[in-house]
Amino acid sequence: MARRTWIGAACAAILALGVAACGSDDNSSTSSGSSSGSSSSSAKKNYKMTLIAGVKGDEFYITMNCGAQAKAKELGVTLDFQGPDKFDAGLQTPVVNAVAAKKPDAVLVAPTDTKAMYAPIKQLSDNGSKVALVDTTLEQSDFAVSQIASDNEGGGKQAAKTLGELIGGSGKVFVVNVKPGISTTDLRAKGFEEGAKEAGLTYVGQEFDDDDPSKAAAVTKAALAKNPDLKGIFATNLFSAEGAATGIREAGKLGQVKIVGFDAGPKQVDDLKKGTVQALIAQKPAEIGADGVQQAYNALTGKATEKQIGTGFTSLTKDNLAENPDAVYKASC
Amino acid sequence: MTDVTTAPADEPELDDDVEGRSAPFWQRLVAGSSTWIGLILLALILVFSVLEYDSFVSTANARNIATDAAVLLVLATGMTYVIITAGIDLSVGGVLVFSGVVSAKAMHAAGGDNWGVIFLGLGVALAGGLAWGLINGFLVAKAKIPAFIVTLGTLGMSLGAALVISGGVDEREVPFKLITTIGTGRAFDQVPYLVLIAFAVAIVFGVILAATRFGRHTYAVGSNEEAARRAGVPVDRHLIKVYALAGTLAGLAGFLSLARFSTTTIGGHDTDNLQAIAAVVIGGTSLFGGIGTMLGTVFGVFIPAVLQNGFVIVGVNPFWQNIAVGAVLIGAVYLDQLRRRSQYRR
Amino acid sequence: MPEPLLEARGIVKSFGRVQALRGASFAVNANEVVALVGDNGAGKSTLVKTLAGVHQPDAGEILFEGEPVEIHTPLDARRLGIETVYQDLALAAELDAGANMFLGREVMRPGVLGRLGFIDKQAMRVQSRDAFRNLGVALQDTAAPVATMSGGQRQGIAVSRAVTWASKVVFMDEPTAALGVVQTRNVLDLIARVRDQGLAVVLISHNMPEVFEVADRIEVLRLGTRVARFKRGDVSMGDVVGAMTGAITHDEVDRPEAEPRNQKRTHPPGPDAPRR
Numbered sequence: 023m024a025r026r027t028w029i030g031a032a033c034a035a036i037l038a039l040g041v042a043a044c045g046s047d048d049n050s051s052t053s054s055g056s057s058s059g060s061s062s063s064s065a066k067k068n069y070k071m072t073l074i075a076g077v078k079g080d081e082f083y084i085t086m087n088c089g090a091q092a093k094a095k096e097l098g099v100t101l102d103f104q105g106p107d108k109f110d111a112g113l114q115t116p117v118v119n120a121v122a123a124k125k126p127d128a129v130l131v132a133p134t135d136t137k138a139m140y141a142p143i144k145q146l147s148d149n150g151s152k153v154a155l156v157d158t159t160l161e162q163s164d165f166a167v168s169q170i171a172s173d174n175e176g177g178g179k180q181a182a183k184t185l186g187e188l189i190g191g192s193g194k195v196f197v198v199n200v201k202p203g204i205s206t207t208d209l210r211a212k213g214f215e216e217g218a219k220e221a222g223l224t225y226v227g228q229e230f231d232d233d234d235p236s237k238a239a240a241v242t243k244a245a246l247a248k249n250p251d252l253k254g255i256f257a258t259n260l261f262s263a264e265g266a267a268t269g270i271r272e273a274g275k276l277g278q279v280k281i282v283g284f285d286a287g288p289k290q291v292d293d294l295k296k297g298t299v300q301a302l303i304a305q306k307p308a309e310i311g312a313d314g315v316q317q318a319y320n321a322l323t324g325k326a327t328e329k330q331i332g333t334g335f336t337s338l339t340k341d342n343l344a345e346n347p348d349a350v351y352k353a354s355c
Numbered sequence: 356m357t358d359v360t361t362a363p364a365d366e367p368e369l370d371d372d373v374e375g376r377s378a379p380f381w382q383r384l385v386a387g388s389s390t391w392i393g394l395i396l397l398a399l400i401l402v403f404s405v406l407e408y409d410s411f412v413s414t415a416n417a418r419n420i421a422t423d424a425a426v427l428l429v430l431a432t433g434m435t436y437v438i439i440t441a442g443i444d445l446s447v448g449g450v451l452v453f454s455g456v457v458s459a460k461a462m463h464a465a466g467g468d469n470w471g472v473i474f475l476g477l478g479v480a481l482a483g484g485l486a487w488g489l490i491n492g493f494l495v496a497k498a499k500i501p502a503f504i505v506t507l508g509t510l511g512m513s514l515g516a517a518l519v520i521s522g523g524v525d526e527r528e529v530p531f532k533l534i535t536t537i538g539t540g541r542a543f544d545q546v547p548y549l550v551l552i553a554f555a556v557a558i559v560f561g562v563i564l565a566a567t568r569f570g571r572h573t574y575a576v577g578s579n580e581e582a583a584r585r586a587g588v589p590v591d592r593h594l595i596k597v598y599a600l601a602g603t604l605a606g607l608a609g610f611l612s613l614a615r616f617s618t619t620t621i622g623g624h625d626t627d628n629l630q631a632i633a634a635v636v637i638g639g640t641s642l643f644g645g646i647g648t649m650l651g652t653v654f655g656v657f658i659p660a661v662l663q664n665g666f667v668i669v670g671v672n673p674f675w676q677n678i679a680v681g682a683v684l685i686g687a688v689y690l691d692q693l694r695r696r697s698q699y700r701r
Numbered sequence: 702m703p704e705p706l707l708e709a710r711g712i713v714k715s716f717g718r719v720q721a722l723r724g725a726s727f728a729v730n731a732n733e734v735v736a737l738v739g740d741n742g743a744g745k746s747t748l749v750k751t752l753a754g755v756h757q758p759d760a761g762e763i764l765f766e767g768e769p770v771e772i773h774t775p776l777d778a779r780r781l782g783i784e785t786v787y788q789d790l791a792l793a794a795e796l797d798a799g800a801n802m803f804l805g806r807e808v809m810r811p812g813v814l815g816r817l818g819f820i821d822k823q824a825m826r827v828q829s830r831d832a833f834r835n836l837g838v839a840l841q842d843t844a845a846p847v848a849t850m851s852g853g854q855r856q857g858i859a860v861s862r863a864v865t866w867a868s869k870v871v872f873m874d875e876p877t878a879a880l881g882v883v884q885t886r887n888v889l890d891l892i893a894r895v896r897d898q899g900l901a902v903v904l905i906s907h908n909m910p911e912v913f914e915v916a917d918r919i920e921v922l923r924l925g926t927r928v929a930r931f932k933r934g935d936v937s938m939g940d941v942v943g944a945m946t947g948a949i950t951h952d953e954v955d956r957p958e959a960e961p962r963n964q965k966r967t968h969p970p971g972p973d974a975p976r977r
Contacts, residue, residue, distance in 0.1 A: 078673045104673050110623030111616050116660070119419035120667035124410040137527060138616040141539055149415075202524055203618065230523050232622040567818040568807045571796075575804055578793035585755055585791045587776040587805035645795030 069099045069127040069322055071315065074117060076132040076158060077233065078105030081287035081351040082260050082307050083132065086156065088355035089308025090130065093315040101315065102126070109200070109233040111138035118142040128152040128318035130311070135203045136161045152321040154314040157307070159205045168317035170331040172305040174206045177335050178213025178256075179220075181282045184301045184337060185254045186221035188280040193253030196245045197228035198238050198262045207258040210284060214256050226252070231262055238265020239272065246273045253279060260285035260351075267298045286338055287351045294340055302338040304349040309333045389639055389651035391694060395687050396654045396661065403665035410668045418547060424660040425553035426451075426615070428653065429608040430631040431638075432560050433601030435652045438635050439564075440577040440597055441644025442495060442502040446487060447605045448627030449513035454483040454609030455619045456517040459526035468530045476533070480610035481603055487513050488602020492595030510628065517621060527618045538614035549611055556604065561649030573597060577644025633659065637687050658687065704767040706731045706901045707752065707783070707870050712761035714747055721747040723925035724761065729870065734892055734902040736912040739922035740945050745905045746788055748922065749872045753785040754778035779805075782869030786876050788905075790859040794848035798840055801847055802829035802862050832865045833858070837887050852879035860888060870901045877911060889915050909938045921945055 073090055075083035087103045094101040104121060106113035114134045121129060122145045129146045133139035133155065140160050147153045147165040155169045163169055185195060195218055200207045211228055218225045226249055231238035238261060246252055246269070255270070257263035263283025267290075270279050276298060283290050286304035293299040313331050320327045336349040343350075403411045410416070430447050437444045458480035465472050487509055494505040537548050564570035572593050575583040584590045613619060638655030640647025659680055666676045705728035714722040722744045729735045739745050750756045752763065754775040762769055765781055772778050778785070785791075792801050803825045809815035830843050838857035840850065847855055856879050863871050873892070877885040892915050896902050906912050912919060913933060921929040921944040929944035943949040 102670050104667050107677070108622060108625075110620055111618060112612065112620040112623035115616070116419075116423040116663055117667055119423060120416075120664040123413060123416035123419065123664070124407070124668050135527075135616070135618060138618045138620075201622070203527055232523070234622070563818075566820065566822075568809070568820050569818055571800060571807060571820060574796060575793045575800070578795040579791070582791040582793050583804065585753070585775045585785070585787065587774075587779055645793065 069097075069319065070102070070124075071099055071128040071130065071318060072102040072104060072121050072124070072126045073156075073311065073314070074114070074121060074129060074131040075103070075105030076114070076134050077109040078107065080109075080260055081353050082157075082285055082305070084353060084355070085351040086307040086311035086314075088311070088352055090311030090315045091355060092308075093312035097315065097319050099315065099319060106134070109134050109204075111135035114139065115142045118146065122146050122149055122151075125149050126151055127322055128154065130154045130156045130314040130318065132157040133160050133205075134158070136205050137203065152318045154318045156310050156314045157206055167321040167327045168314070168329060168331060170310050170313045170317065170333065171206060172310070172335060173332040174209035175213035177284065177303050177305070178210040178215075178258075179217035180213075180335060180337065181210070181256050181284065181301075181303050182214045182217025182221055182223065184303070185256055185280060185282045186218070186223055188282070188300050189223075189253040192222055192224070194224045194226050194249050194251060195254040195256065196226050196249065196252055198242060198245075198255060198257040198266045199228045199230050200233050200259055200262060201230045210258045214258075223254070231265060233259070233261050235261045235265035235268065238262045239269035240265075242266045242269025243273050246270075246275060246279070255279060255281045257281060257283040260287045260290065263290050263293075263299065263302070267293045271298060285351065286336075286349055288353055291338075291343065291350050294338065294343065297340065300339065304336045304338050304346075304351075306333045306336070306349075307351065308348075389648045389654060391691060392637060392639055392651055392654045392658075392687065395690070396658050399658060399661050399665065399683075403661070403669065406665075407668050411665060414545070416664065416668075418545075418550075420657070420660050420664050421550045422547050422615070423664070424656050425547075425549040426608045426612050427627070427630055427634060427660070428553040428656045429556050429604050429611065430627060431634040431652050431656050432557050432649065433604035434631040434635045435638075435640055435647055435649055436560070436564065436573055436597045437502075437601045438577075438632070438640050438642060439573050439644060439647045440594060441580070441642075442577075442594070442598070443506060443632065443642075444491065444598065444601045445503065445506040445628045446491060446509040446513055447601065447608075447631055448624040449510040449517065450484050450487045450602055450605035451609040451612065451627060452619065452621050452624050453487065453513040453517040453520075454480040454606035455613040456521045456526060456609075456621070457483045458610050459529060459613055459619055460520060462530055462533075463526065463528050468532045470532070472530050473533050473537075476530070476613075477607075477610050480606045480613075482606070484602045484604065484606020484609065485599055486602070487605070488599035489595065491602060492598035495598060496591040496594035506628075517619075521619065521621065523621075525619045525621055529613055529617045533614045534617045536614075537611070538617065549615060552611065556607070557649055557653055560600075560604075561653075564649055569593075569596075574645055577646075579645075630659065633684055637684060639691055658683065703730065705729060705764075706766060708764045709748065709752060710762050710764070712748065712751055712763075713759045714744075714751055714756060715759055721925055722751070722758070722761075725922060725925055726927045727752070727920060729901045729903050731869070731901050732896060732899055733917045734896045734904060734915055736904045736906060736916035736919045737922060738906065738909075738912060738919060738941060738945060742924075743922040743945070744925045745922050746874055749785065749874055749903070749905060750787075752778070753783060753872060776805075779866070782867060783872070784863040784867035784870070785872040786856075786859050786863045786874060788874040788878070790855055792847050792855055792859055795846050797826075797846055798833065798843045798850075798858050799826040799829040801858060802832065802865065804862075806866070829861075832861055836861045836864060836891060853881060853884045856880055856888075857884070860891065864891065864895055867895075867900055870903065871895060872903045872905075874905045875907070876904070877906070877908065885911070909941065912941075913938060923947055 073087055083105065091101055104117050106117050111134045119142055129151045131143055133143060140162055143153060144165060153166045155163055155166045157171055159169050197211050197214060199211050202208060215225055229241035229245060231241055255266050257266040263285060266281055270276060270281060281299045282301045283299050284303050286302045290299060290302055294302055310333050317327050336346050338346060338349055434444055458476040461479040462472050462476040465475055491505055491509055494500050495502045540548050542548060542551055572588050575588055576590055576593055580590055634655035635652050636642060637658055638651030640651060662680050662683060666679060708728040710726050711724045712722050713724055725744060725748050727748060737745050751758050754772045754777050757773060763772055807820045808824045810819045810821045826843055833840060838861050840854060847858060856876065860876055877888050880888065889911060892902050892904065904916060916933050919931045919933060919941055920927055921941065923945060
């Protein structure tokens, strides 16, 4: 008797799994029947694309997805969104592998490591998908139809200039970075260091937080302990800025140490309004996403593509926030 | 169930045949603890195949799933032994990272791009894992500290040591030969070496578990440690060996991960311990000890791997995927427990 | 007078602040069944576990065949030929009957495989099945985990295990506690058979009728020391119970003939009686 109920329960569970899988695909193509890329007679083909974020819970990528979805709708393309739990090559690889199995027409991907992600992402291209690298890039990227990113080095320099102005032209500055091997943050830190030198600031070094706000808070407090006369901090991405602000607050140095953060997520904007953070260098992730979709579409329809696209920044302060509502990242579309 | 009788001549027929071979294969298969988990895995594969045949069913996809699961399989092999002894090892993720870091540093320091350097790296990784395993074993067996506490401590210590040695920064200089052979190379151009190595490990240690005295003592210690002690089984020494094995395999896993990603991926192993434990438990091993098979562990490793792959292919919202994997884990173990409970009297 | 096969003198054992044994003594000869009786907390199980190598005594000595020995581990006891049926059976529930029978004494496969550590499960199953059959323990499936069996079957397995391996002494701590009438009968018969084969059997039991049926001698433990020794034929159940509760004390030196009954109260307290 127990065996029969057990088998029944097993069948029910598997059925439920199937229904859930069918029912819960937001943002994705309808999975009725197989899709084997045969050309349809109508002029506009419904291309299938996937956006693979660097990490799924980050408002930067969510905003990128929103922009990409809007452009996809405009072009009549369906766009799927996937990403790993943490910004890590080991976690992103299985996601890329699974997307490779789907052989979508195009993939927009933000590689989590310039070297380690080469092989899995190249696989996408080898399978026939058009690959656009959004935000971060790879050391070897010739197979990609386009690379779209902010001018991160310029952004870093901009941050140094802004921070210099905030702290009165001179003093010790420190960088809270993510981890080496990410093209974007590497460039931002590099740009900042050069910009700090040009602005006459004393650059005391950088620490890594592995894209974890609590680690960012910890290294910030440690830096403050080591350099009691620290005047400014540059945080190279969203989670780093979040953590640095927390660290300053917990160390009781609110207002005494100025923070310039990269990325303008809702929490950073909150900190900006409260005065914990003094300036944010906001990228344009929606534009990156839209550009990525456009470039992939161009490649698929035989139009010309741009190998490198640099998107711009908005320098946000408490005062000019009201004038730049679109610069703030979204937590959901 | 018949009771003890006075006249041996009157006893009922036994299921065994005269020579003492156990019940026929098909009977053992149906009653086998891993069989039903295997069927669940098969069912999942079928569901995804039906939903997205072209994408899901292909050698390339199967190869990817297997490669993605390879490192976890090595971890889960060691974890199987530990959990069968009614213990637990939370330190595997940290030991994996530590071993990868010291191995990478050693290879970097030695320089060169040849098999000698690679074997050096392997040796250092295994030694690193063994060291942490021995620490775990001694503290659990001799100091009598609960395994949960010991391995929670060594998780922090091994990860911390890795961060100290690496400066918190991934070591990304790995001999190219290692990457092209073990890391991404394939035997007969089809089967990745990583997958071969992982399966070889599972098979070897599965056979040891099922057919040797070491394996039987593992089950005995887990089932009733005091009974094993009284029967003359060297329990303390055995526990140390089991934890040392788990640590060494975590070291091997660190080396394989290094070969695959050509970077130490320090931040990506925080949940390795729970994933390995989940794989072992899904496979039918009881957290209370004494029950489990390596075949079950293999199935248990592949169920989450197939789920993750399938969900991405089918297009499940990524934020729902974690929920779904957790739900399937609970469901699979619950069904297995139902089957078990119908068997046992106590 | 042949010396006892196994003898304990003045064993002291404490667990924290509780002194379980306060100079307990004990002796058993070959070809003999001795019942070790006493009220709850008298120290019977502790004494048995000490002689079986599970506990180490704080003081006192153990003699085997007249020679002092150290029994530090269960393996030491085993090597002397001492086997034990524990009160909790000490069976690994998830292992099958054969595995439990051969626990710690696994049969290795012949040749190279055996040296590599491979065990011969079939041989163990066959040999244990034969042992169970010979001793009257009937199991439907020797490959099933012991946990799926009834309490009586489990006790049968534990008893079979000790009896199969013992070459000198068998301790049985409450071996019939979980058994029904027929099963108890079998165990008592088994005890007698084992004794007749030349081994020494030590039986701990609360069940006086059983004791009086099968034991040759009775040693009484109370509050951690031996307070009385009786030959079964010389004593009544009431006297034994009296010794257990402290109402009377009695010591008997081995005599070739049985003593008349009326002597049981007039003997002076022997060296083992507690000093008040």
